[in-house]
Amino acid sequence: xxxxxxxxxxxxxxxxxxxxxxxxxxxxxxNESPKAAGGKLVIWADDKRTAALKPFADEFGKExxxxxxxxxxxxxxxxxxxxxxxxxxxPDVVVGAHDWIGNLxxxxxxxxxQLPAEQKSGFNETAVKAVTFNGQLYGVPYATENVALIRNxxxxxxxxxxxxxxxxxxxxxxADKKASEILCLQSGQNGDSYHIxxxxxxxxxxLFGTSANGDYDPKDLGVGKPESIAAFQKxxxxxxxxxxxxxxxxxxxxxxSTFTSKKCAYxxxxxxxxxxxxxxxxxxxxxxxxxxxxxKEAQPFVGVQAFYVASKGKNKALAQEFVTNYVTKxxxxxxxxxxxxxxxxxxxxFDQVKGEDQDLAKFSEAGKNGHxxxxxxxxxxxxxxxxxxxxxxxxxxxxATTITAAGKTIQGQIK
Amino acid sequence: xxAPLSGPGSTRTPGREPVRPGLSRTAxxxxxxxxxxxxxxxxxxxxxxxIAIWAAFPLIEAExxxxxxxxxxxxAGLYYLYLSRRHIPAKYLVPGTLFLIAFxxxxxxxxxxxxxxxxxxxxxxxxxxxxxxxxxxxxxxxxGSTEYALTVAxxxxxxxxxxxxxxxxxxxxxxxxxxxxxxxxxxAADVTVSSLSGKITAADxxxxxxxxxxxxxxxxxTALIVPTDDGAIRSNGLxxxxxxxxxxxxxxxxxxxxxxxxxxxxxxxEESGSFVAADGERxxxxxxxxxxxxxxxxxxxxxxxxxxxxxxxAWNFAFAIASTGxxxxxxxxxxxxxxxxxMKGTNFYRVLLILPYAMPSFAMLxxxxxxxxxxxxxxxxxFGLNVDWFGGTWSARIAVVLVQLWLGYPYMFLVATGALQAxxxxxxxxxxxxxxxxxxxxxxxxxxxxxxxxxxxLIASFAFNFNNVNAILFTTEGGPFAPDNPTNxxxxxxxxxxxxxxxxxxxxxxxxxxxxxxxIFAIVATVxxxxxxxxxxxxxxxx
Numbered sequence: 001x002x003x004x005x006x007x008x009x010x011x012x013x014x015x016x017x018x019x020x021x022x023x024x025x026x027x028x029x030x031n032e033s034p035k036a037a038g039g040k041l042v043i044w045a046d047d048k049r050t051a052a053l054k055p056f057a058d059e060f061g062k063e064x065x066x067x068x069x070x071x072x073x074x075x076x077x078x079x080x081x082x083x084x085x086x087x088x089x090x091p092d093v094v095v096g097a098h099d100w101i102g103n104l105x106x107x108x109x110x111x112x113x114q115l116p117a118e119q120k121s122g123f124n125e126t127a128v129k130a131v132t133f134n135g136q137l138y139g140v141p142y143a144t145e146n147v148a149l150i151r152n153x154x155x156x157x158x159x160x161x162x163x164x165x166x167x168x169x170x171x172x173x174x175a176d177k178k179a180s181e182i183l184c185l186q187s188g189q190n191g192d193s194y195h196i197x198x199x200x201x202x203x204x205x206x207l208f209g210t211s212a213n214g215d216y217d218p219k220d221l222g223v224g225k226p227e228s229i230a231a232f233q234k235x236x237x238x239x240x241x242x243x244x245x246x247x248x249x250x251x252x253x254x255x256x257s258t259f260t261s262k263k264c265a266y267x268x269x270x271x272x273x274x275x276x277x278x279x280x281x282x283x284x285x286x287x288x289x290x291x292x293x294x295x296k297e298a299q300p301f302v303g304v305q306a307f308y309v310a311s312k313g314k315n316k317a318l319a320q321e322f323v324t325n326y327v328t329k330x331x332x333x334x335x336x337x338x339x340x341x342x343x344x345x346x347x348x349x350f351d352q353v354k355g356e357d358q359d360l361a362k363f364s365e366a367g368k369n370g371h372x373x374x375x376x377x378x379x380x381x382x383x384x385x386x387x388x389x390x391x392x393x394x395x396x397x398x399x400a401t402t403i404t405a406a407g408k409t410i411q412g413q414i415k
Numbered sequence: 416x417x418a419p420l421s422g423p424g425s426t427r428t429p430g431r432e433p434v435r436p437g438l439s440r441t442a443x444x445x446x447x448x449x450x451x452x453x454x455x456x457x458x459x460x461x462x463x464x465x466i467a468i469w470a471a472f473p474l475i476e477a478e479x480x481x482x483x484x485x486x487x488x489x490x491a492g493l494y495y496l497y498l499s500r501r502h503i504p505a506k507y508l509v510p511g512t513l514f515l516i517a518f519x520x521x522x523x524x525x526x527x528x529x530x531x532x533x534x535x536x537x538x539x540x541x542x543x544x545x546x547x548x549x550x551x552x553x554x555x556x557x558x559g560s561t562e563y564a565l566t567v568a569x570x571x572x573x574x575x576x577x578x579x580x581x582x583x584x585x586x587x588x589x590x591x592x593x594x595x596x597x598x599x600x601x602x603a604a605d606v607t608v609s610s611l612s613g614k615i616t617a618a619d620x621x622x623x624x625x626x627x628x629x630x631x632x633x634x635x636x637t638a639l640i641v642p643t644d645d646g647a648i649r650s651n652g653l654x655x656x657x658x659x660x661x662x663x664x665x666x667x668x669x670x671x672x673x674x675x676x677x678x679x680x681x682x683x684x685e686e687s688g689s690f691v692a693a694d695g696e697r698x699x700x701x702x703x704x705x706x707x708x709x710x711x712x713x714x715x716x717x718x719x720x721x722x723x724x725x726x727x728x729a730w731n732f733a734f735a736i737a738s739t740g741x742x743x744x745x746x747x748x749x750x751x752x753x754x755x756x757x758m759k760g761t762n763f764y765r766v767l768l769i770l771p772y773a774m775p776s777f778a779m780l781x782x783x784x785x786x787x788x789x790x791x792x793x794x795x796x797x798f799g800l801n802v803d804w805f806g807g808t809w810s811a812r813i814a815v816v817l818v819q820l821w822l823g824y825p826y827m828f829l830v831a832t833g834a835l836q837a838x839x840x841x842x843x844x845x846x847x848x849x850x851x852x853x854x855x856x857x858x859x860x861x862x863x864x865x866x867x868x869x870x871x872x873l874i875a876s877f878a879f880n881f882n883n884v885n886a887i888l889f890t891t892e893g894g895p896f897a898p899d900n901p902t903n904x905x906x907x908x909x910x911x912x913x914x915x916x917x918x919x920x921x922x923x924x925x926x927x928x929x930x931x932x933x934x935i936f937a938i939v940a941t942v943x944x945x946x947x948x949x950x951x952x953x954x955x956x957x958x
Contacts, residue, residue, distance in 0.1 A: 039630040065627025079918065086539050088477070103922060106537040106699035108548030112555075114651045114659070116562050136552060181790075189805045189894045248806060249790035258791070311548065316637045318630035321652030377537070377699060380922045384915075385901035388894075395806055397898035405899035412719060 039315040040067040041322060044081060045095035047072045049305075052339030053095070056332050060322060068322075078103070085109045085312045092313030093323060098130040098304040101138045102377035110308040112136040113320070119328055127345035130304040130372045135213070139306030140327045141345035142336055146300040146367030147195060147270050149289045152282055155179060155265035159287035163199065163298075166266055166290055167238065167245050173265055181264035182245040183238075186255035187394055189248050191387030195268055196235065196246075198298035201371070202291030203231025207382055208374055218378035218414055223386060224407015232389075232399035234292050239394040246394045271342045271363050286362035302370035304345060343367075381413035456497060463493050489513070523936070529929035533706050536922035538688050542702040546665045549672055549690070549700050553663035557645045560658035561586070564613040565650055567629035567636055568592075568621040576622065578632065578639050580648065581615040582656055583608060590615060593641035593648055614654065629653050672698065710930035723903030723912065724931075728938070730812070731908045735881040738819040739873055745820060746827025747865065751857075754835045765832075772825035780889035783818045787890070805891050808905040815906050819886055823876070834868040835861075863953075870950040877946070878939050887911045909935050 041061070045053055050072040061068035071091065073080055078100045084090035086107070094110075104110045115137055120128055127141035149166075151159065155173055160166035170182030186192050205228040209220030222228055238245040250258065259267035260280035267273060268289055277284045291298035307327045309319045326332065333349035341357065343364045344350045354361050373379075389406035393399050467490040474483045496505055532538075540548075564583040569576030580593040581601075590601045590608065605619040617623055629636055630653060641648040646660030662676045671682040672690050681690035681698050689701035714720050749768060753761045771779070786793040787804040795802060804814045838861060846856035880886075887893055893904035893911050903912060909931065917928030 039633050041630075063626075064630070065625060066630050079923070082536075082539070102699070103536055105548075105552060106701075107539050108544055108700050111551055114556055114657050116655075116657075134552070136555065190892055190896070247790065248803075249788050249792075251788070253785065254788070254791055311551065315630055315633040317633040317650055317653050318626075320650070321626065321630075321654060324652050325654060377922065380536075384919060388896045388901035389898065391894075392896065392898035395803075395895075402898035406901055409719070409901050 039318055040069060041093065041315055041318050042091040042313075043068065043070045043093040043095065043322075044073050044077065044091040045070060046077055047074050048340045049095055049336060052336045053332075056326070056335060060326050064318075064321075066318060081310075082107050082109050085310055088312055090310050090312055092310055092315045092319035094308050094310060095305065096308065097373075098139065098141065098306050099373045099375045099379060101131065101133045101308075101375040102379065104308065105133060105138065106377050108311055110138055111311045111316070112138055113140060113309060113323060115140070115324060115328075119324070122328065122346055122348060124345045124347060124350065126302055126367075126370070126372055127304045127306075129214075130302065130375065131306050133375050134215075139308045140323050141304045141306045142327060142333050143305040143342040144302055144345055144364070144367065145270050145272075145305070145342045146302045146363065146370045147198065147268050147289060148286050148300070148363050148366035150259070150267045150269060150273060150277060150284050150286050152259070152262060152265045153285050154283055155262070159285065160266075160290050162293040163202070163238070163245075163290050164293045167243050170245060170265060171243070179262070179264050181247070181250070181258060182243065183266045183268070184250055184255045184259045184264040185246060185268040186250055186252045187246060187248050187391055188251035189391055190384075191390035191392075191394070192252065193383050193386045193390065194301055196390050197371075198268070198289040198291070198300045199235055199238075200228070200231050202295045202298035203227075203234040204296055205231035207386075208376070208378070216374040216376050216379075218376055221407060221411055221414070223382065223410055224404050228407070229400050229403050232393050232403050234295070235390070236393050236396075236399050239396060241396040248391055248395055271359070272340070274341065274359055286359055286366065288366040297369055300367055300370045301373045302367050303373045305342065306345075378414045381410045385409040385413075460494065460497060463490060526929045526932050526936075529925055530710055530933050531705055531707060532703055532926045533688055533701075533709075534703050534926045534929075535924040537699060538701045538703050540702055542683070542688075545690075545698075545700045545702040546672070549663055549698060550661050550665065552700070553674070554649070554659045554661045557658045557660050560645065563591075563648065563656040564615075565652075565654055565656040566615040566618075567624045567632075567650070567653060568615075568618060569624060570620075571622060573622050573624050573628050574631070578635050579621055580639065580641055580650065580656060581606070581618055581621065581623070582648070583613050583615055585613050588613075590618075592618070592621070595639065595641070598641055598643060598648065612654070626653050706926065710927050713927060714930050714934065719902060720927075723900070723907075724909070724934075727903060727907050727909055727912055730906070731881060734812075734816065734819075734906075734908060735877050735883075737816045738823060738880040738883070738886075739876045741816065741820050742823035742827045742876070743831075743869075743873060745824040746829075747831045749824070749828050750831035750835055751861075753832065768828055769825050771821055772829070776822055777885055777889055779822060780818065780885060783821075784890045787814050806895050808895060811891050811895055811906050815886060815890055818890060819880065819883070822886075823880075826876075830869060830872055831865065834865050837868065838864050867950075867954055870953065871947070874943055874946045874950070878943055881908070881939055881942075882910045882935065883908065884910050884914060888914065909938075 041057075043053060043057060050070050053070045057068040057070045060066075077094070077096055081090060081094050081096075082104065086109075090109075101110070120137070123141055124144060127144050128137070130144075131137060131139040131141050149159070155178055156169055158169075160169060167182055170179070173179040174182060186195050205225075206222035208216040208218060208222060211217040211220075235246065236242060240247055255267065256269060256273045256276050258264055259269075259273070260276050260282060262282070267277075274284075274286075289298045289300060307323045309316065309323050313319050328346070330344075330346050330349040330352060333344040333346045334352055337344050337349065337353050341360065343360050344353065350360075350364070385406040389402045392402050467486055470486055471483060474486065493509070496502055496509060561584050564585055566581040566583075568579045568581050570579055571577075577594065582591045582593055582598075583589070584591075588603075588608070590603055590606050591598050592601050593599075601618065606615050607617040608614070609616045615623070624632075636650050636653065639650065643658055646658055648656050649659050651657050660675075663672050663674050665672050669680070669682065671680045673680050679692055681692045681696075683689075684691045685704060686706070687697075687701070688704035690698040714724060752758065753764055784805075785791070789795060789801070789803045789806065792804070794800065794804070802810055805811045842860050842864075843856050846860055847853075851859065887906055887908055888911055891904065891906045893907035893915065895906075896902075896904045902915075907915075913928050913931040913935065916931060917923060917925055
């Protein structure tokens with residue numbers, strides 16, 4: 001019997017030890033200093049932003065006697081956030097793109113943010129509009145982004161005025177064997193709605209109409225309407241059966257590298273491509289994406305990166321404090337810009353970095369007339385069918401039937 | 416303690432165990448108690464206790480008493496089982512059974528129960544969650560109201576005292592104290608106001624909390640609402656407060672949400688799990704409800720789903736059979752070639768053949784995807800082709816099967832090699848003595864014996880390929896898609912189609928995806944059951 005008793009005693013000791021390991025590690029820290037009696041702020045961001053946020057988070061923590069943890073979520077940040085928040089294990093603050101808002105709101109994952117008028121006016125107007133949903137401000141924006149035309153100035157010294165000019169210049173380069181592709185605009189076999197959007201708008205197409213208050217109206221779907229068919233008929237002429245400027249073989253994986261290896265003179269991409277172009281030592285210039293001759297202006301999507309307060313965060317008051325009073329500082333916006341160069345949404349920060357970085361001003365110029373990426377939940381229904389229709393049309397499918405079918409599918413998915 | 420230590424209990428040796436009259440009723444195979452065994456037992460049971468305690472805290476916090484009960488019962492059961500000397504077979508069976516329940520039965524049951532709900536984006540939580548979200552989302556600042564500088568203070572002890580908001584009006588410099596009873600003006604002489612931030616830094620009768628202390632009581636700060644005539648003063652962070660008003664409120668009497676600004680009402684619809692207005696407009700925040708067999712009828716009758724479903728099913732079978740069959744044929748052919756005694760340098764070939772097997776398949780799949788690129792891909796460039804591999808229905812299907820063949824044949828080669836070694840050479844030699852050709856001896860002797868050994872593996876491989884998400888998602892992503900049907904591609908398997916349904920760009924629809932999973936489960940289970948039955952018959956013939 002003795003062995004068994006000894007075993008049981010040992011077991012309990014072990015169990016206690018084990019539970020000690022897995023237990024609440026905050027407690028001893030809380031007793032160390034009365035200043036650190038405060039809570040813990042947990043921030044989720046993607047890899048690149050995490051590194052930039054860390055020093056500021058530490059500073060905020062030190063200033064206020066709280067612990068701030070910045071956690072990198074490298075994949076599917078949005079879905080992970082929604083799931084974690086549902087289970088009560090989510091962060092207090094999350095950093096992400098503004099077009100998540102519709103989904104995050106319908107899942108009750110984020111709270112509106114109250115910014116006083118004078119703080120709001122410090123931001124780029126488009127950025128504020130982007131994070132406004134149902135008349136409420138849902139996040140504090142810190143950077144904007146949009147696509148532009150990046151061209152290799154060695155191969156193409158002049159910025160094309162129209163897409164026809166671009167195609168003509170590209171064809172000439174191809175004939176002279178200086179380049180193998182006319183244009184690097186990523187599509188892939190499943191299309192890419194984001195990158196084709198400037199051409200779509202130039203052709204006259206629209207995704208959603210706007211209601212009286214300026215919000216996108218999910219009831220007025222533009223895909224499948226005559227305007228969208230007309231736009232895709234123009235796009236089809238650039239496709240594989242036409243000029244060959246748009247190709248499904250140019251994918252998200254190879255578009256930038258094809259440009260940096262000088263196989264094409266023109267690339268339609270965002271600020272994230274600039275780092276690669278610099279690394280490859282390409283002399284480049286940035287100009288707005290050109291539209292069709294005689295068509296409308298080519299308007300790219302404008303996306304905004306923002307900080308959100310999680311509804312189910314454990315430390316909401318602190319999260320609000322961080323997001324409304326700390327994120328609105330230009331220093332943080334500049335640091336985040338340095339981590340990944342996208343134009344800051346804070347006017348003061350933008351002006352500060354604009355001088356040192358010409359590209360930034362050019363990107364911002366290219367996005368001046370852009371459309372704010374719709375954040376309504378209905379937008380989720382667009383991406384997949386729209387992109388696939390785009391790919392099919394580039395590959396030579398009939399624009400009218402394809403885009404009508406895509407419109408029907410999208411309509412069916414909008415609840 | 417020394418006396419009992421020398422007692423019979425402690426000196427009991429393994430050798431004496433069977434002679435004990437009470438326990439000797441059978442020839443029970445008692446393993447002797449060894450020191451290692453005891454230590455192992457202590458560590459494992461300690462782990463059990465550790466895991467139980469670690470899992471108990473969140474359950475208690477969530478007030479999940481049923482879960483806690485199951486946890487306690489399981490732990491107690493495990494302790495009873497491994498501390499007692501009885502129930503020998505159970506000691507072996509229970510761990511496996513527990514893992515089976517935890518990782519197989521529970522997920523299947525969970526999937527099955529999800530299939531009867533509308534779980535998905537916009538319908539994730541409970542009705543209460545939705546109501547809270549709707550109300551919080553409608554809080555707006557009262558137009559023209561004051562933005563106060565806020566200091567969080569308590570009535571006494573910082574950690575336990577009742578919270579009070581000390582507020583300064585930045586324009587008039589008036590100071591107030593607010594709590595759940597309302598707002599009252601403070602005498603400017605009783606407080607110290609920082610000239611820098613305009614915040615109250617000290618006040619008679621109150622303990623001012625620093626941000627760290629205040630954030631430690633975050634929930635209480637967020638919950639404290641100071642009622643005013645126009646709305647209520649709420650904290651905005653820890654240094655500012657605003658006067659806000661919730662435009663939408665839930666009314667239990669009518670089970671509806673009312674908007675005080677526009678006068679609209681949205682009535683709860685328990686069937687769809689959302690608040691719906693008279694004109695059919697829905698509020699975005701819904702909740703999870705049981706929808707009965709709706710998802711099943713959707714899968715079977717919705718032309719957008721059922722049409723593709725059967726088309727995809729056919730291709731799915733073709734893909735699984737082709738992947739399994741071709742890899743088996745190629746693997747076996749190579750194994751046979753290397754099995755031949757006349758073959759030289761077999762070890763070198765074997766190493767070479769196993770190489771593809773040693774690479775992580777997902778990386779290989781991405782590389783293959785790029786190799787099939789029309790303009791930049793290795794395949795077209797190498798052979799001077801201009802095939803739009805992933806653009807055509809059949810070329811894409813051939814491409815994915817080719818990739819599967821390359822990834823899968825080394826495995827089949829390995830198992831076939833193993834099985835071949837187990838077939839005595841005398842058997843084939845005997846057939847050649849009898850005058851059979853190599854082909855005849857292969858057909859009559861080798862192949863049947865191989866199949867007896869490999870059938871279960873082929874069935875497993877079939878089941879795996881039937882649900883091979885990676886093979887499709889990393890290469891064609893289900894494409895190419897017919898121009899008029901963006902939901903279902905030529906190479907889509909049921910599982911990739913389900914994946915897109917559940918996690919696709921159009922938002923998560925877990926309920927529907929779970930329903931499709933159940934269909935897939937039923938199909939795979941049926942196919943496997945039939946195959947195993949046939950295999951058993953075959954074994955009876957040949958053994």
